[in-house]
Structure formats: C-alpha cells, structure tokens
Amino acid sequence: MRKLHAVLLAGLTCIPLVTYAQTAPAPAPAAPAAPESPHSFTGKLGLFSEYEYRGISQTSEDPALQLNLDYAHSSGFYAGFFFSNIKWLKDTAYAGSFNTNANLEWDIYLGYKFEPIKDWTVDVGYLRYEYPRSGAFNPRPNTDEIYIGVTYSIATLKYSYSVNDTFGVPQSDGSDYIELSATYPITDTKLSLTGLVGYQRYTGTQASGFNNDDLSYGVWKLGVSYDFGSGWTGGLYGKGTTAKNELYTIRDKDWSRNRFVVFATYAF
Numbered sequence: 220m221r222k223l224h225a226v227l228l229a230g231l232t233c234i235p236l237v238t239y240a241q242t243a244p245a246p247a248p249a250a251p252a253a254p255e256s257p258h259s260f261t262g263k264l265g266l267f268s269e270y271e272y273r274g275i276s277q278t279s280e281d282p283a284l285q286l287n288l289d290y291a292h293s294s295g296f297y298a299g300f301f302f303s304n305i306k307w308l309k310d311t312a313y314a315g316s317f318n319t320n321a322n323l324e325w326d327i328y329l330g331y332k333f334e335p336i337k338d339w340t341v342d343v344g345y346l347r348y349e350y351p352r353s354g355a356f357n358p359r360p361n362t363d364e365i366y367i368g369v370t371y372s373i374a375t376l377k378y379s380y381s382v383n384d385t386f387g388v389p390q391s392d393g394s395d396y397i398e399l400s401a402t403y404p405i406t407d408t409k410l411s412l413t414g415l416v417g418y419q420r421y422t423g424t425q426a427s428g429f430n431n432d433d434l435s436y437g438v439w440k441l442g443v444s445y446d447f448g449s450g451w452t453g454g455l456y457g458k459g460t461t462a463k464n465e466l467y468t469i470r471d472k473d474w475s476r477n478r479f480v481v482f483a484t485y486a487f
Contacts, residue, residue, distance in 0.1 A: 257293035262286070265484040270303050273396060273419050274438030274460040275467060276474035277324065279306040297344075298329040308353055308360060310469045311387075321353035321360075330366075342368040346379070348386070360387035374401045390423035391431050398438075409446040413456060415439065436462035436475065450486040455479055 263286070269276055270283030277283070289299035305324045312319040330344020348362040362385050368377035378397045385394040398417030405411065417438045421431040442456020462475035 259291045261289045261291075261486065263289075263484055263486045265482055268481040269478070270305065271458060271474075271480060273398075273417060274436070274440070274458055274475060275307075275462070276472070277303070277305045277307050279310055279470070279472050279474065280478075281306055295332045296329075297332065299327075301326040301328070305350075307469075307474065308350060308356070310472075312355060314469050317355055319353060319355045321350050321356075323351055325349045325351060338371060340370040342366075342370070342377075356387055358384040358387055358389055362386050373403050374399065385421065388421055388423075388431055388434065389425045391421050393422045394431070395420055395422075409448075411444050411446075413440070413442045413444060413454075415441075433463060434466055436460045442480075451483070452486070453483045455481045 265285045265287075267283045267285065269280050270278045270285065283303050283305075285301070285303040287299060287301050289297065291297040301324070303324045304322060306322065308319055308321040312321075326346060326348050328344055328346040330342055332340055332342045334340050344366055346364045346366060348360070348364075350360045353359050353361070361383075363382050364379045365382065366377060366379040368375055376397075376399050379395060381392060381394045383392050385391040388394070396417060396419045398415055400415040400417075401413070403412045403414075415438070419436055419438065421434040423431045425431065438458065438460045440456050440458045442454055444452055444454030446452055457477065457479050459477035460475045464473050464475060467473060467475040
C-alpha cells in the first residue's frame with residue numbers, strides 16, 4: 220500500500236510539470252532595434268546676472284537672457300546659433316556722441332570635431348559675431364574668427380584668430396585669443412568646479428597713432444556649478460582681467476573690473 224501511495228504521489232507531482240512543458244508558448248521574437256539617428260538637435264536657455272565675454276562686460280553689468288540652438292552629426296560636424304541682449308554698443312555710441320539701436324548679438328558657428336588619438340579631441344571651426352543694426356559704426360563690430368581647440372580629460376586649450384577688424388577696433392585684423400579651461404566634476408556630487416585663464420591680444424596701429432596692443436589683456440575665471448537634474452543647472456563664478464581700466468570704462472562703468480556672475484540654465 221505504501222508503495223502504491225508513493226507511486227500515486229510521484230505521478231501527481233509530475234503531471235503539472237509535464238503539462239507545462241507541453242503547453243508553454245514559445246517566446247516571441249525580439250523586435251528589431253530602431254536605428255539610431257546620426258542627427259541631434261539641442262538647445263539651452265540661460266539667465267545671467269551679466270553677460271561678460273572674455274572677461275569684458277557686454278551688458279554694462281546688466282542681466283542677460285541667452286539662447287543656444289545646436290545641431291550635431293555623428294560624423295563630428297556641428298553648427299549652431301547664439302543669441303543675447305547686449306548694451307556695450309549703445310554705451311560706445313553714447314560716448315562717441317551718436318546713436319544706435321544695436322542691442323542684440325547673434326552668432327553663428329560651425330565646425331568639426333574628431334579624435335586623432337584616443338581620448339584626445341580636436342575641434343576646428345568658424346565663428347561669426349553678428350550685431351544687427353550696427354551700421355552707425357565704422358568699422359562695424361561684426362567679427363569673423365577661425366579657431367582650433369584640443370581637449371584631453373577635463374582640460375581644453377583653444378586658440379581663436381580674427382580675420383577682420385575685431386569687435387569694431389580699427390586696423391585690428393589678425394588679433395587673437397588663447398585660453399586654457401577646465402571643468403572638474405566632484406565625485407559623488409552634482410557639483411563641478413570650473414576655471415579658465417586666457418589672453419586677448421589686439422594687433423595693429425590706428426590712423427590716429429593709437430597702438431591697439433594697449434587694449435590687450437589677460438583674463439581669469441573660477442567658479443562652481445550644480446546640476447539640479449531635468450536639464451537645470453545653476454552656478455556662480457568670479458572673473459577678473461589685467462585690462463587698463465581707463466580704456467574699458469564708459470559712462471562710469473568699468474567693463475573689465477573683477478566681479479561675480481550668477482547664472483541659471485535649462486538644456487532641452
């Protein structure tokens with residue numbers, strides 16, 4: 220009798236297993252992965268307590284709203300636009316006893332990034348600074364630069380060369396700018412430290428005899444940023460220059476002086 224019970228239990232235990240093995244459906248074939256697009260479009264909207272560029276205020280210490288629109292291809296080619304309100308042209312016109320409605324900077328850039336050696340990235344490109352409604356200036360402040368940059372790890376060394384009069388300075392074609400910048404993410408935090416040192420050099424002599432080299436200066440920046448997530452970033456940095464204050468002071472505001480800049484950006 221015990222042997223019979225054992226046989227019956229063994230049979231009952233095996234029935235579900237055999238039934239499952241016979242009736243389980245075959246797994247559905249995985250859907251093919253959609254091919255990844257070689258094109259990408261991104262943007263960034265930023266609010267800054269001041270727009271300064273290469274250490275020099277572009278808004279006479281007033282706030283700035285800025286927009287970047289970028290396109291990138293998987294081959295390394297990229298292009299984009301940058302927009303910002305400005306004030307330095309209006310202040311310059313006022314100091315020169317004339318008027319202008321130029322209160323916008325609109326830049327266009329395009330370039331190509333590639334990796335000739337593992338972990339080393341080279342970036343070559345062209346940048347056009349456009350200042351609409353600036354026809355009252357002679358020469359006009361519109362500027363064309365070509366540039367090359369090399370990035371390794373957290374650091375980037377970049378050189379820019381102006382092919383025409385630079386930001387409205389007469390006889391200043393051939394002026395250039397070089398900078399070394401770095402961004403260091405702090406481990407296990409959403410903080411990053413940022414730093415930069417650079418030098419803006421103006422070449423040429425104006426018809427009045429003024430040596431443009433007097434406008435040359437060094438610049439430094441040091442700051443911190445925090446990634447809030449969902450595309451939001453905020454931060455603050457300090458900046459300073461070695462510029463001759465009297466050459467960059469208009470309407471009692473020194474565009475070159477040391478100060479802090481606070482910002483918030485949203486990437487989309």
